[in-house]
Amino acid sequence: MTAKSAPQLTQAQQVHSVLSVVGVSLVLFxxxxxxxxxxxxxxxxxxxxxxxxxxxKPVRITAxxxxxxxxxxxxxxxxxxxNSRIRVLADFLAKRYKVSQAVTLDLVTIAHTAGQQLGxxxxxxxxxxxxxxxxxxxxxxxxxxxxxMQVIPKYHVDKFQKYGGEQYAVFDPETxxxxxxxxxxxxxxxxxxLDSALQxxxxxxxxxEDTYTGKVMSxxxxxQQALRMLRKAPNRRxxxxxxxxxxxxxxxxAA
Numbered sequence: 001m002t003a004k005s006a007p008q009l010t011q012a013q014q015v016h017s018v019l020s021v022v023g024v025s026l027v028l029f030x031x032x033x034x035x036x037x038x039x040x041x042x043x044x045x046x047x048x049x050x051x052x053x054x055x056x057k058p059v060r061i062t063a064x065x066x067x068x069x070x071x072x073x074x075x076x077x078x079x080x081x082x083n084s085r086i087r088v089l090a091d092f093l094a095k096r097y098k099v100s101q102a103v104t105l106d107l108v109t110i111a112h113t114a115g116q117q118l119g120x121x122x123x124x125x126x127x128x129x130x131x132x133x134x135x136x137x138x139x140x141x142x143x144x145x146x147x148x149m150q151v152i153p154k155y156h157v158d159k160f161q162k163y164g165g166e167q168y169a170v171f172d173p174e175t176x177x178x179x180x181x182x183x184x185x186x187x188x189x190x191x192x193x194l195d196s197a198l199q200x201x202x203x204x205x206x207x208x209e210d211t212y213t214g215k216v217m218s219x220x221x222x223x224q225q226a227l228r229m230l231r232k233a234p235n236r237r238x239x240x241x242x243x244x245x246x247x248x249x250x251x252x253x254a255a
Contacts (some may be wrong), residue, residue, distance in 0.1 A: 002252045085227060086112060089126065099135045105146070107135060110174050114181040120188075125181050127219040128201070131212070132180075137173045144201075146170045149180025156183060 089108045094101035108126060115122035132150035133139035140146050146153060148149035153166035159179045171178060187197035197215045199205050202212035 017208050061199065082112070084230065088214050088226055088230045089123075089223060093126070093130070094222070097130065097135050099231045104135065107173060107177070110128055111181075114178050120181055120185055121220075122195075123223045124216070125177065125184070126223060127216045128180065128198075128236065129177065130219050131215050137176070138171055147176035148173055149176050149179075149183075151176060151180050151183065159183070 033097060065118065086105065086108050090101055090105040093099065093104040097104075107129065108122075109184065111125040111129065112122040114120070115125055129135060129148050132145075133148045135148065136147050139148070141150060144152050144154065147170050151170065152162060153170050156179060157166060159182055160166040160169050160175070163172070163175045163179075169179075184201055187200045188194060191197050191200060195210050196205070198213040198216055199207060199210055204212050
């Protein structure tokens with residue numbers, strides 16, 4: 001080997017060395033890319049698993065699932081029988097007496113509250129109201145009877161005192177209903193008989209035929225008939241879907 005060939009050999013060695021380094025680098029790069037792809041795929045798979053676990057699965061509600069609902073939720077999903085009763089009565093009275101259903105709904109609700117507090121049948125209170133005023137809150141008779149229950153204030157001053165006095169409260173629907181119901185309750189306690197209490201309420205104790213009692217009880221029976229139809233078919237409107245015979249019973253005496 002001459003002095004001239006020595007640098008050439010060194011250069012060849014250098015080229016070989018560089019190629020070796022490049023080759024190793026390419027191999028390492030390929031390995032790195034493969035590892036990266038593997039890690040990325042694994043990460044995607046894990047994210048998919050986590051996402052599926054975090055996303056709530058749709059629940060199919062079955063009869064068994066519904067039966068297992070908590071009491072509060074079950075009650076919230078079920079219509080109150082009392083509300084259904086009040087709405088049916090309000091709808092029936094609104095059509096029978098040509099009064100706004102919003103008004104009859106309020107009056108029936110007040111009558112139910114008063115009845116529960118006094119231990120009186122709310123239907124009896126509503127029936128008296130129907131016969132006395134036909135649901136006219138400002139009705140007034142020549143004898144001085146006023147309001148929905150046609151109370152004569154001068155005979156029941158004490159009952160109006162807690163409501164601010166009769167001059168302020170007699171035509172207030174809620175007060176008039178409460179006072180009228182209280183009067184009827186007192187008469188019932190005094191006489192011991194509903195017929196006598198009703199005749200006394202009308203100021204007609206001398207009527208041997210109990211005409212007033214008959215009118216009130218007939219009206220009460222029509223209200224009960226409307227409610228019986230509700231129990232038979234909860235989604236049925238008694239004034240529209242009743243049979244011909246039922247409609248005659250419900251409407252009897254409306255004029």
